[in-house]
Amino acid sequence: MQRFHFSRKQLCIPYGLFLALFVVIPMLLILFYAFTKETDGNLSFSFSNFIGFFTSRAKLSTLLMSITIAIISTALCLLIAYPIAYILARSSFRKKNVLLMIFILPMWINFVLRITALRELLDLIGLLESQNYLNTLIGMVYDFLPFMILPLYTTLEKIDKSYLEAAADLGGNKFTVFTKVTFPLSMPGVISGITMVFMPSMTNYVVSDTLSNFNITILGKLIDEYFTTYDNWHMGSMISIILLLIIFLTMLATGGFKDNEKEARGTNLW
Amino acid sequence: MVKKILSVAICAIVLLFVYAPILLLVVYSFDSSKIINIHEFSFSFELYKQLFRDQKIMQILFNTVWLAFAAAGLSTILGTAGAIGIFYSRKRVAKPLNAVSQIPVINAEIVTAISLALLFSMVALYRTYFSLIVGHMVLCTPFVVLSVLPKLKQMDSNTYEAALDLGASPAQALFKVVIPQIFSGILAGFMLSVTLSLDDYIITAFTKPKTFDTISTYVYNAVKNGTNSSTPALRALSALIFVVMIVILLVINLRARKPANKGA
Numbered sequence: 230m231q232r233f234h235f236s237r238k239q240l241c242i243p244y245g246l247f248l249a250l251f252v253v254i255p256m257l258l259i260l261f262y263a264f265t266k267e268t269d270g271n272l273s274f275s276f277s278n279f280i281g282f283f284t285s286r287a288k289l290s291t292l293l294m295s296i297t298i299a300i301i302s303t304a305l306c307l308l309i310a311y312p313i314a315y316i317l318a319r320s321s322f323r324k325k326n327v328l329l330m331i332f333i334l335p336m337w338i339n340f341v342l343r344i345t346a347l348r349e350l351l352d353l354i355g356l357l358e359s360q361n362y363l364n365t366l367i368g369m370v371y372d373f374l375p376f377m378i379l380p381l382y383t384t385l386e387k388i389d390k391s392y393l394e395a396a397a398d399l400g401g402n403k404f405t406v407f408t409k410v411t412f413p414l415s416m417p418g419v420i421s422g423i424t425m426v427f428m429p430s431m432t433n434y435v436v437s438d439t440l441s442n443f444n445i446t447i448l449g450k451l452i453d454e455y456f457t458t459y460d461n462w463h464m465g466s467m468i469s470i471i472l473l474l475i476i477f478l479t480m481l482a483t484g485g486f487k488d489n490e491k492e493a494r495g496t497n498l499w
Numbered sequence: 500m501v502k503k504i505l506s507v508a509i510c511a512i513v514l515l516f517v518y519a520p521i522l523l524l525v526v527y528s529f530d531s532s533k534i535i536n537i538h539e540f541s542f543s544f545e546l547y548k549q550l551f552r553d554q555k556i557m558q559i560l561f562n563t564v565w566l567a568f569a570a571a572g573l574s575t576i577l578g579t580a581g582a583i584g585i586f587y588s589r590k591r592v593a594k595p596l597n598a599v600s601q602i603p604v605i606n607a608e609i610v611t612a613i614s615l616a617l618l619f620s621m622v623a624l625y626r627t628y629f630s631l632i633v634g635h636m637v638l639c640t641p642f643v644v645l646s647v648l649p650k651l652k653q654m655d656s657n658t659y660e661a662a663l664d665l666g667a668s669p670a671q672a673l674f675k676v677v678i679p680q681i682f683s684g685i686l687a688g689f690m691l692s693v694t695l696s697l698d699d700y701i702i703t704a705f706t707k708p709k710t711f712d713t714i715s716t717y718v719y720n721a722v723k724n725g726t727n728s729s730t731p732a733l734r735a736l737s738a739l740i741f742v743v744m745i746v747i748l749l750v751i752n753l754r755a756r757k758p759a760n761k762g763a
Contacts (some may be wrong), residue, residue, distance in 0.1 A: 241584020241596060244577055248599045251637050255614030262617060292703055313513055316506045330752050335517055337694050338744045341715040342737045346520035349535055363654050432607040435700050449609045469610045
């Protein structure tokens with residue numbers, strides 16, 4: 230028998246197996262569960278979960294509300310984050326990245342604790358008992374704002390200042406320079422920020438549960454309920470497939486299929 | 500001038516929004532009343548005493564930390580090896596591996612969580628320490644690969660060949676030449692994994708053994724069951740974690756922002 234020869238390429242075998250076993254197969258299982266149903270212990274192929282989802286008024290309204298919450302949260306994040314990123318990127322302060330750091334620092338602190346802290350604050354100012362929707366939106370913005378600030382700052386910071394000077398020299402006033410030059414050039418950051426915020430604000434049910442006293446059900450929560458409360462894993466899987474479709478469509482629409490999450494999640498911190 | 504004042508005002512308002520909840524908990528961790536009352540404040544270390552005497556919370560804190568370091572350590576080894584393997588593989592192998600590696604990064608955490616629940620319940624490993632560690636590794640390893648790959652691309656590929664020519668075995672060349680050159684990426688991947696694991700709720704909730712809790716699952720369940728107001732020591736726990744994390748992050752960032760580190 231030939232002696233085993235070590236080569237660098239072989240180092241990807243364990244990771245390849247790991248991905249096959251714990252990423253690919255589990256995703257196929259979701260697909261399998263979504264299109265099967267169980268009757269008397271027997272599994273059979275079925276569209277009943279799919280039909281069941283789209284004929285259920287409750288599920289459809291959850292879907293619609295979830296999307297609405299995600300759109301509003303994303304828009305609010307963008308409206309708040311853009312001025313901040315713009316001011317920071319333009320600041321003449323020598324250590325700009327320290328300023329940036331102060332704004333995005335909380336994203337590395339356990340989010341359950343931060344959201345619970347926000348809950349205490351909302352309770353204190355009397356919003357907790359009454360304003361479920363408002364609180365959920367505040368929570369989503371609170372949790373995901375750094376994920377919007379970071380990509381916006383990165384793109385705004387990279388814009389070549391001479392473009393802006395050229396635009397001004399050619400007679401553009403400050404407003405036109407912004408709308409015709411700065412903003413279009415910052416679009417990659419806007420898109421990457423949107424993809425970073427939209428999906429989690431449809432699925433992160435810890436935020437909505439904690440801040441709405443478990444009164445608001447978003448899509449992520451619905452999946453959780455079908456697995457933990459109703460014990461109907463087939464429907465839970467189908468809702469996951471529908472969620473994946475929505476993610477896929479938003480990414481297709483925004484062209485956000487890039488590995489920008491690493492950047493936003495902050496490898497440039499450590 | 501007006502512009503400058505406006506800029507500072509916008510920044511100040513957003514910073515207030517970001518830090519107000521944190522500040523509130525830190526201040527009221529020194530007040531032992533069960534529910535925060537803005538009109539009453541009596542300074543004491545009572546909550547901190549309660550916190551350190553609470554065996555259960557101490558156990559949970561310990562659980563959270565060992566889980567984060569175990570998952571991050573394993574993810575770092577697997578991910579570093581994976582990145583090196585992907586880097587030296589032919590495109591036909593590297594491309595699909597990279598693509599699949601992106602799935603957990605893009606995917607919603609709840610979908611990853613239930614997909615693992617489906618898998619592990621089939622093989623009777625659902626809600627075991629094994630499923631918990633694997634769950635966290637699925638979360639962390641792709642980020643290690645993403646941290647290490649750029650460092651491999653920056654590396655001078657001749658140094659490995661030179662080491663072989665000078666008589667090193669491939670393993671020696673790997674450990675003495677390649678690994679030191681990509682070490683900053685490996686470290687970044689490890690630190691990122693630790694923070695991802697510490698931060699996680701959803702995957703933990705779907706893979707953990709029934710009696711095991713991390714800070715995330717414990718606090719979420721305390722809010723769910725309404726027991727959080729009867730355990731004001733949680734305020735001290737949060738305050739402590741906020742302060743420790745802020746200090747660690749500031750120290751790491753202000754101390755050394757080497758140019759080599761910046762473009763990671």
